[in-house]
Amino acid sequence: MKRLLLTASIAALMLSACAPKSEAPSEGAAAGETAGAEAVVASENAPLPVDLGSPIFEEETEDYTIRAVVDSRIAAFQSALAEDLMTSAKGQLEAFKADAIRDGAAAREQAAATGQESWFRPYSMEIRFTQSAQEGDVIGIEQFTMVDTAGAHPNYILTGLVHERSDEYPVSLDTVVTDMAGYGASLKKHLIEAKSERAYDDAARANVPAEVEEILGSDADAASKFGTNFTLAPSTEAGKFGGITVLFSPYDAGPYAEGSYEITIPASELSGKLTPAWEARFGGEPNLPAEDVQQ
Numbered sequence: 001m002k003r004l005l006l007t008a009s010i011a012a013l014m015l016s017a018c019a020p021k022s023e024a025p026s027e028g029a030a031a032g033e034t035a036g037a038e039a040v041v042a043s044e045n046a047p048l049p050v051d052l053g054s055p056i057f058e059e060e061t062e063d064y065t066i067r068a069v070v071d072s073r074i075a076a077f078q079s080a081l082a083e084d085l086m087t088s089a090k091g092q093l094e095a096f097k098a099d100a101i102r103d104g105a106a107a108r109e110q111a112a113a114t115g116q117e118s119w120f121r122p123y124s125m126e127i128r129f130t131q132s133a134q135e136g137d138v139i140g141i142e143q144f145t146m147v148d149t150a151g152a153h154p155n156y157i158l159t160g161l162v163h164e165r166s167d168e169y170p171v172s173l174d175t176v177v178t179d180m181a182g183y184g185a186s187l188k189k190h191l192i193e194a195k196s197e198r199a200y201d202d203a204a205r206a207n208v209p210a211e212v213e214e215i216l217g218s219d220a221d222a223a224s225k226f227g228t229n230f231t232l233a234p235s236t237e238a239g240k241f242g243g244i245t246v247l248f249s250p251y252d253a254g255p256y257a258e259g260s261y262e263i264t265i266p267a268s269e270l271s272g273k274l275t276p277a278w279e280a281r282f283g284g285e286p287n288l289p290a291e292d293v294q295q
Contacts, residue, residue, distance in 0.1 A: 055082060057090055064100035065124040066093040073131040077139045078165055082129075085141075089127040096125045096147070121150030129161075133234040133241055137165040138281065140232030142247065142262075158247035158260055160231035173228045176244070179273035184222035186265045186273075187246055188212055191253060194261050215253055226252070233264045237284025243267050245286075264288060 055075060057068045068089035075082035100123040107120030125147050132140040141161040148154035162171040177183045192212050199205035216222035227246050235242030248261040267282035274282065 055086055057086060057093075059093075059097070063104035063120075063122055064097050065122065066097055067124075067126040068093060069126070069128045071130045071141075073134065074129060074139065074141060077131070077134055078163070081139075081163055085129050089129075092127060092145075093125055096123065099123070123150065124148045124154075132160075132245060133232040135235075135239055135241060135281070138171075138232070138241075139163050140241070140245075142231050142245075153256065155250065155256070156260070157249045158229075158262070160229050160245065160247045162230070162232055173223070173230060176275060176278045177223070177227075177270075177273055178275045180223040180227075181219040182273045183227055183244075183265070183270070184216070184219035184224075186269045187222050187227050187263060188216055188219065190263045190265060191216070191248070191261060194263060195254065195258075198258060212253070233286040233288060235267065235282075235284035236287045240283035241267065241281055242284050242286035242288075243282070244270060 055070045055072070057066075059066050068086055070082045070085050070089075074085065103123070104120050107118040110116075111118040126145070128144040130142050130144070132142045134140065139162070141163065143159040143161060144156060145159065146154055146156040162176075164171060174180075192209050195208045195212065196205050199208060216226055226248065229247050230244050231247065232241045233243040233245045243264045243266045245262050245264045248263065250256045250258070250260055253261055264286045266286055267284060270282055271279070
């Protein structure tokens with residue numbers, strides 16, 4: 001089954017992670033070491049401890065650590081979807097692994113030739129898929145992709161996915177939402193509220209509306225450029241979704257230090273903005289985990 005997955009640029013993630021080219025290695029990393037030490041590899045899709053119970057893939061060597069995890073609830077919803085997510089993640093991890101092996105070997109060769117300590121630190125990458133909500137034949141998924149190339153800080157990207165059992169491709173926003181401008185206006189309103197909560201003083205708080213307007217643009221642009229990265233929120237009403245959650249990765253809506261945002265537009269605000277096929281799927285209020293509740 002073909003699926004449109006992992007759309008975030010891994011190259012951009014690595015660039016944002018600011019890999020150093022001149023730092024000393026950790027203690028014990030000798031110049032001229034041979035690249036590609038024996039990998040410690042978990043069996044494909046081996047289970048995590050029973051309290052997690054999720055399919056996992058993991059490898060670790062002196063040059064890299066790579067890991068993919070698929071929420072067991074996704075596998076319970078549709079095993080083929082879980083398998084596709086894992087396969088796609090492993091493809092991205094293999095490409096990252098090749099970069100780590102190449103850079104580690106180059107750094108050791110340089111250190112051996114110059115007599116200086118190697119700048120290389122082990123790279124790491126993790127891709128995790130977590131169910132955000134599920135009702136009937138529809139599931140919402142949040143994908144977390146983290147890359148650390150031992151720079152100033154790691155970086156991560158949040159990606160939203162919505163799947164129906166009957167379709168091999170993710171659900172697009174225009175399948176769900178018909179009033180894009182109204183949807184974009186709601187998105188901007190809730191992002192302003194969330195950013196205002198994180199503002200460090202009154203002056204910064206007063207500037208938030210203008211900042212959001214500059215970043216997201218018009219209501220229609222906010223929907224088409226940012227609102228398409230969405231998943232679904234659980235509801236207080238059985239059998240319904242409580243809203244649409246739009247995901248903003250670091251740098252999307254502010255500096256890295258500001259972090260990421262998960263902005264949920266409640267079902268009550270989506271009423272009248274949805275396509276006929278999806279209007280009846282929403283109701284109640286968002287039933288978000290305590291740490292995700294918007295202030």
